Amino acid sequence: MATAATGTVALALSDVSKRFGQVVALRAGSLTVTTGSIHALVGENGAGKSTMVKIIAGLYRPDSGSYELFGEPVDFRTTADAKDAGIAVIYQEPTLFPDLSVTENIFMGRQPRSRFGSIDRKAMDTEARALFARLGVAIDPERPADGLSIADQQIIEIAKAISLDARVLIMDEPTAALSGIEVDRLMTIARALRDEGRALVFISHRFDEVFSLCDTITVMRDGSYVSTDAVADVTVDDIVRRLVGRDVEDLYPKQDAQIGDVVLEIEGLTRAGVFHDVDLQVRRGEIVGLAGLVGAGRSEIMQAAFGVDPYDSGTVRVAGKAVPAGDPAAAIRLGLALVPEDRRKHGLVLDASIARNITMAIRRRLSRAGILSSGAENATARDWASRLEVKAATLDALAGTLSGGNQQKVVLAKWLSTAPDVLIVDEPTRGIDVGTKAEVHRLLSALAGEGMGIVMISSELPEVLGMADRVVVVHEGRITAELSREQATPEAVMFAATNTEGASA
């Protein structure tokens, strides 16, 4: 094995930047990883970690900055280049070929050949068994990849990386979907790889794992490098402060609203394996922020309450009336509205006009004696488009031709036209420009002021802290903390979102 001695610099990025059009995904990323080390890379969602990983993996080319591998400057054009140079990335959810065997997956594209040019299955099998023996795991190399747990799939990716003799392994949130025992096994393997002198980068939101596994930690925020320290020299508190550290108050002026009666009442909502025993109350005039990590189950909870997703047990009430399960049309009638996270897939019909999109949820209310005319649709659409200041010239322009922010306004117009009592907004400002973002925040605040109950799911901590009257934190499908506006500090929310122990339920 051709690994360098422990302690030499394996991977060094400095002041790497990447922009997409006007959006800066990575401002100044720096990361230095030595051999024989497990290096933690932490940051909020959107801090630029993923962009950095994609640059390391050869998926993106940086716009500026330097990227060196074992002292040599590199400029990867494809992921294959990076792989050849000894870099392997283990993703949170590996993509294996489900119908092929474990062995075939490991050797995909570089199967050993026998003398006659056919694939040497025996050699392949022997090597696969040797790999698993070395990793100390019991996976049958002959079984199909389909049906393997995510943990086992990651092991196969690691086996693949070792068989390629990868010198640098990047693990992008590998533990997010793993159980406790599986995490332990992965950590054992990671330590073994470290002791072989490989360089590992470990990305995780879970500080307990970071602190028990890693020796060095680099923090990123807003697309920039913040700090690198030996893990022994810092505390969780230090790290959390560095992760969040920005001024929240100025960006999100929140008006005070009269808090009224309970308007949305969710009790014991459970969907096996997704969320459990969720209780949530929202009052008129109140903005409740639903915080948590991506994949914690926040969207799933609210989509189930709205009726587009199923649930196993529990009740949902709007203004005292029970909302039937699995029936969005009834939920809308009872006063629920949901602005979904994925605007293009669920929020809008991009190939339909602005007018049709705005009136889509009130088609029946606009009908007279069963007949729906374009005139009625246009009149309503014109009213709502102007209230929300949608920037378009005509009502028959296709929604897909609008900018992200204006698309979001069309979605909001569609839901506000239903005159809801409760508005659920899922990542309301994702992918929209800063100006429109501020408009959306003002709008939400104004709506609460008029007595609407608002549930805001957001992965942007400043948005949650700046807008919410009350913050409810979801961790792995359970509510782990409920914090008043005063209690909701970045540290408290991050603790509840990352490890359940630190949360006061």
Next chain:
Amino acid sequence: MTSLIDPSDTSTPSRGRTYRDHQRPLWQRVLLSRDVAVWAALVVVYLYASATVPFFDRPITITYLLLDVAPILLIALPMTLVIITGEIDLSVASTVALASVSFGVLYDKGTPVVLAAVAALLVGVVCGAFNGFLVTVVGLPSLAVTIGTLALYRGIAVGLLGTTAVTDFPEAWTDWARGRIGESDIPSIMIVFAVLAVLFIVLLHFTAFGRGIFAIGLNEGAARFSGIRVERTKLVLFMLTGVVSAMAGIYYTLRYGSARGDNANGMELQVIAAVLLGGVSIFGGRGALPGVIAGVLLIGAIGSALRLADQTADVINIVTGLLLVVSVVGSSVLGWIGSRRRRGAPEPNSTTPQADPDGPVSNREREDR
């Protein structure tokens, strides 16, 4: 402050943004539509054939043309709705045959003709409901489901009657099916078609249900999130297709005075060809019934003209086949050009902040980031 959510509060003039209804003037929207293009093609073919093909301009030609295409016209109505949702029903011709055979067998066994007809319609409803059940409840793709039921319904139809046929239907009924409206050249069945055409046009283009059909075809996820009952809509449409196919089956039986298991063999392809020729997108979400009606008549007129010009059925098939390919390829190419042209404008899927010179967004806010 003006209320944002109170629908009765229309005091928003201060916001000052106005919107026109349409990007293009009325004449452009009407004349440059696919529907008008198909109608124009129909007129051209009709005039050309009248001038060059002997006997084509006789009134009797129109009568027979309409009698021949009547089942296709009927089935094309619900088929259009099904295809706009992004689904397809290939079992319609087999449903025609099964309804025809059920009608014949029941009548042969002594059931009153009216009851036999009602029973045949019920058979159509059941056929459609079974398709709809497999597609919406079981969740199978409609292409696979209806290829299966195409064989299944046809198989039952042939099995019920074998190689025999029921032929002696009451003359009053067969005469009506072959007859014309008063002294005109228009067949009586066109009354049924006209009524259904109006109903379907209203349903598709002027109701909330119809808006749902288009939304489902364009983006099923967004339709579901907007409270459109996707499964129920599709189920209803498959059942409508079944019952209208059965209606066509009864007409077919009476017109030819014969209930047979191989009635209307291959008609599903003629129906789908006409619907696509009429401007309905096979991917769903786009199309209009007036164009579809012109599409059916166009295929019928071309067939009729070629027959009168002594061309064989093979030639007719080749011509209609080519026409279909050209029309589908043509609209794809036009769509591609359209999307290329749109790419010049702000890219719809970009998350790039848009510089809005007329917007109230200050640069300060933008720099805050």
